[in-house]
Amino acid sequence: MGWGFNEIVREKIKILGVNGRSVSNSELAVALDLVSDKGKRDMYRALIDMRKRGEIIRVKPGLHAWIGKSKADNELRRKIWRVIRARRTVAISDLVELTGASVEYVKDYIQMLSRREIVKPLKAKGNWKYQLINDPVIMPEDTDNANKMRKYRQQKKAEALAALDAADLAIKKAKEIISTDDQQ
Numbered sequence: 001m002g003w004g005f006n007e008i009v010r011e012k013i014k015i016l017g018v019n020g021r022s023v024s025n026s027e028l029a030v031a032l033d034l035v036s037d038k039g040k041r042d043m044y045r046a047l048i049d050m051r052k053r054g055e056i057i058r059v060k061p062g063l064h065a066w067i068g069k070s071k072a073d074n075e076l077r078r079k080i081w082r083v084i085r086a087r088r089t090v091a092i093s094d095l096v097e098l099t100g101a102s103v104e105y106v107k108d109y110i111q112m113l114s115r116r117e118i119v120k121p122l123k124a125k126g127n128w129k130y131q132l133i134n135d136p137v138i139m140p141e142d143t144d145n146a147n148k149m150r151k152y153r154q155q156k157k158a159e160a161l162a163a164l165d166a167a168d169l170a171i172k173k174a175k176e177i178i179s180t181d182d183q184q
Contacts, residue, residue, distance in 0.1 A: 008032065009046040013056060017066035025062045054141060076101045080109055081139040084119065089131045116140060 016023045079099040095106045113119045119130040
């Protein structure tokens with residue numbers, strides 16, 4: 001199977017960026033054996049495309065990290081976003097029917113768009129519809145879940161550190177008991 005240049009760049013950055021390691025533009029260019037300016041420009045374009053798709057993040061200028069994306073989740077959002085942009089005014093039931101997403105999933109996505117003032121709710125004939133009022137063209141990313149996960153991980157880390165401290169204290173006490181038993 002013949003791969004395009006973007007797929008080659010994607011595979012290289014996946015390999016170089018294993019375990020969340022950041023990859024510099026120059027490191028990636030060396031790994032791809034790029035010497036010419038044209039080749040590097042193509043690499044930069046591929047990186048921009050991957051950043052727009054949410055596959056990589058820019059750590060700082062010239063430095064990227066591979067984060068990957070769940071294709072199924074991202075594909076559902078992309079379908080919902082396409083329908084919203086095409087129709088301009090939609091009901092949740094329409095989005096469920098046209099995209100195959102669950103009602104809860106569509107509601108969560110619509111609520112995120114509403115909080116960002118991209119869509120606004122309209123009451124029409126007893127049903128709620130949502131109208132696109134601000135079209136950013138590029139599909140908006142849902143960062144709400146990322147913030148929830150960040151808080152959850154911080155809470156779990158604090159719990160784990162507390163458990164480690166308690167275990168460390170118990171080990172110290174056990175060592176003291178063993179040392180006093182050995183001395184007697």
